[in-house]
Amino acid sequence: MxxxxxxxxxxxxxxxxxxxxxxxxxxxxxxxxxxxxxxxxxxxxxxxxxxxxxxxxxxxxxxxxxxxxxxxxxxxxxxxxxxxxxxxxxxxxxxxxxxxxxxxxxxxxxxxxxxxxxxxxxxxDFGLWCTNYVDGKEAFFDWYRRTYLDDDRKRYATRGAVFAAMLFKWGHxxxxxxxxxxxxxxxxxxxxxxxxxxxxxxxxxxxxxxxxxxxxxxxxxxxxxxxxxx
Missing domain, CATH: 3.40.50.150 (Vaccinia Virus protein VP39)
Incomplete structure (x- = not known):
């Protein structure tokens, strides 16, 4: 504090x-x-x-x-x-x-x-995100979901859902x-x-x-x- x-x-x-x-x-x-x-x-x-x-x-x-x-x-x-x-x-x-x-x-x-x-x-890094999305780097999106999205695999089940959350969820x-x-x-x-x-x-x-x-x-x-x- x-x-x-x-x-x-x-x-x-x-x-x-x-x-x-x-x-x-x-x-x-x-x-x-x-x-x-x-x-x-x-x-x-x-x-x-x-x-x-x-x-x-x-x-x-x-x-x-x-x-x-x-x-x-x-x-x-x-x-x-x-x-x-x-x-x-x-x-x-x-x-x-x-x-x-x-x-x-x-x-x-x-x-x-x-x-x-x-x-x-x-x-x-938007370029990194795009590369990981296109290349199907599931580990990257699993890390982000686990770290920032409470590991909610129902709401953020796909790479696209995680990517969209990064872009729009935090006021970006x-x-x-x-x-x-x-x-x-x-x-x-x-x-x-x-x-x-x-x-x-x-x-x-x-x-x-x-x-x-x-x-x-x-x-x-x-x-x-x-x-x-x-």
């Missing part, structure tokens, strides 16, 4: 973006219950963290002085000044945005990153493979677009902890790193 302690209520005379940009250079967007030390962890869904957070108040979590959380609706835009961030991380967030929302979100990520700033993201609005992500990122003016392994990063030493080998999402994710041009 996360234990919140408010540390920085936003004052009227200090706009939110200005105040946060003075303190935080690394943002974890759509964090849910995964709180990364050294990042401002942001989520707009009270339920995902199991706590009642006050909006636009920064909290220290679990007595970890480097673990900060902000409850904030990212549909209002990323709360940071242009060119102020060094790193943006988000995992299994982007697929929950509509096509138009996703385009606007990537443009906003580009806006707030400093030149040379890094973004790392992970989403369900889009699906991406690496090529689709690369195209979206290129259109948003990101460069050095690179496919990465889950839990491994040439740039971020904390990734093996954040993307743990025990996390089941490693089996279905495409992970990408990219940068804002200098």
């Amino acid at each position: 996360l234990t919140p302690q408010p540390v920085a209520a936003v004052e009227v005379e200090h706009p939110l973006r200005e105040r946060l940009s003075q303190k935080f250079k690394n943002y974890h967007l759509g964090c849910g219950p995964v709180i990364i030390d050294g990042f401002l962890n942001i989520d707009g869904d009270f339920a995902s963290t199991g706590m009642q957070w006050k909006e636009e108040v920064v909290y220290v979590v679990d007595d970890r002085p480097m673990a900060h959380f902000l409850q904030y609706d990212l549909r209002k835009g990323i709360p940071a000044l242009p060119g102020s961030l060094d790193v943006i991380y988000h995992s299994h967030l982007f697929e929950h945005l509509s096509d138009d929302e996703g385009i606007a979100f990537l443009e906003d990520c580009h806006r707030v990153l400093a030149p040379g700033g890094l973004m790392r993201l992970a989403v369900p 609005q889009m699906a991406y493979d690496f090529d689709a992500l690369s195209g979206r990122l290129t259109a948003a003016r990101f460069v050095d677009i690179t496919r990465c392994e889950w839990g491994a990063s040439p740039s971020l030493s904390l990734i093996p902890v954040v993307e743990a080998p025990s996390d089941d999402r490693r089996l279905e994710s495409v992970v990408v790193e990219c940068r804002k041009a200098h």
